[in-house]
Amino acid sequence: xxxxxxxxxxxxxxxxxxxxxxxxxxxxxxxxxxxxxxxxxxxxxxxxxxxxxxxxxxxxxxxxxxxxxxxxxxxxxxxxxxxxxxxxxxxxxxxxxxxxxxxxxxxxxxxxxxxxxxxxxxxxxxxxxxxxxxxxxxxxxxxxxxxxxxxxxxxxxxxxxxxxxxxxxxxxxxxxxxxxxxxxxxxxxxxxxxxxxxxxxxxxxxxxxxxxxxxxxxxxxxxxxxxxxxxxxxxxxxxxxxxxxxxxxxxxxxxxxxxxxxxxxxxxxxxxxxxxxxxxxxxxxxxxxxxxxxxxxxxxxxxxxxxxxxxxxxxxxxxxxxxxxxxxxxx
Numbered sequence: 001x002x003x004x005x006x007x008x009x010x011x012x013x014x015x016x017x018x019x020x021x022x023x024x025x026x027x028x029x030x031x032x033x034x035x036x037x038x039x040x041x042x043x044x045x046x047x048x049x050x051x052x053x054x055x056x057x058x059x060x061x062x063x064x065x066x067x068x069x070x071x072x073x074x075x076x077x078x079x080x081x082x083x084x085x086x087x088x089x090x091x092x093x094x095x096x097x098x099x100x101x102x103x104x105x106x107x108x109x110x111x112x113x114x115x116x117x118x119x120x121x122x123x124x125x126x127x128x129x130x131x132x133x134x135x136x137x138x139x140x141x142x143x144x145x146x147x148x149x150x151x152x153x154x155x156x157x158x159x160x161x162x163x164x165x166x167x168x169x170x171x172x173x174x175x176x177x178x179x180x181x182x183x184x185x186x187x188x189x190x191x192x193x194x195x196x197x198x199x200x201x202x203x204x205x206x207x208x209x210x211x212x213x214x215x216x217x218x219x220x221x222x223x224x225x226x227x228x229x230x231x232x233x234x235x236x237x238x239x240x241x242x243x244x245x246x247x248x249x250x251x252x253x254x255x256x257x258x259x260x261x262x263x264x265x266x267x268x269x270x271x272x273x274x275x276x277x278x279x280x281x282x283x284x285x286x287x288x289x290x291x292x293x294x295x296x297x298x299x300x301x302x303x304x305x306x307x308x309x310x311x312x313x314x315x316x317x318x319x320x321x322x323x324x325x326x327x328x329x330x331x
Contacts, residue, residue: 136161138195145202147182182226206260208232221261239274252276258297295323
């Protein structure tokens with residue numbers, strides 16, 4: 001086995017055997033010259049790179065640099081530049097996300113501050129400023145009927161003039177008006193921007209009840225006293241009840257008022273007198289003198305239809321008894 005060649009110093013050429021040079025010279029001719037020039041060129045190249053002729057070049061006189069360790073990420077040494085680029089891109093994306101999150105936070109804060117400012121402005125305009133303050137000239141009262149004092153109602157409402165409508169206590173104002181005489185119900189509505197509408201339901205008298213002192217109490221269908229008169233007003237019947245027993249007299253009065261309140265307006269206007277000895281014996285007298293016996297205050301609508309039919313069918317009857325509407329009697 002051939003031993004390995006010893007390393008040569010850089011720039012030195014391996015000596016040729018004497019017989020090889022002689023053989024080459026013996027050949028002669030152009031081919032020999034060409035071959036010689038090739039060998040010289042090869043020798044020069046070997047000297048320039050410090051290697052041996054023939055191709056297996058080996059650096060001598062200096063140590064070969066250590067092999068670079070492969071990055072832990074699996075990239076080859078040639079990809080080191082690429083790793084740096086990727087790291088820069090990740091850093092840029094992280095910075096961009098941080099900036100975007102900060103922008104969202106500040107935008108949210110800005111919108112919140114704007115909403116609070118708008119709400120505060122609207123609250124001031126609605127609750128404090130005179131923009132929606134109640135104007136006494138814009139108060140409208142309807143439905144007073146014949147018994148409600150409109151001036152008293154208007155005075156109670158105009159006392160709130162200058163108060164912004166959103167702060168106006170309509171519940172308390174309604175209770176104050178309901179406490180007034182002859183007011184059965186009331187509805188209060190804000191008329192923006194500075195008005196108020198008051199719709200009243202008045203208690204209308206259906207009968208005049210004699211009272212001590214030669215006066216008459218004007219009573220509505222629910223037995224509420226809505227006024228006082230020295231004489232029986234035109235169009236109202238007077239009620240005569242027994243006053244010996246306050247409780248029985250009150251029940252008889254309530255039964256008579258229930259009958260009057262359920263009658264149609266035309267028939268009620270033709271009644272001149274109502275008597276109620278007891279709560280089960282209510283009688284009415286018409287303007288022509290005929291008497292209708294109603295019994296109690298129950299089933300008045302049905303009794304009214306039967307009575308009207310009998311009054312038309314028997315105009316000469318002086319008494320129509322509909323206390324039992326299923327078995328009416330006339331005589």
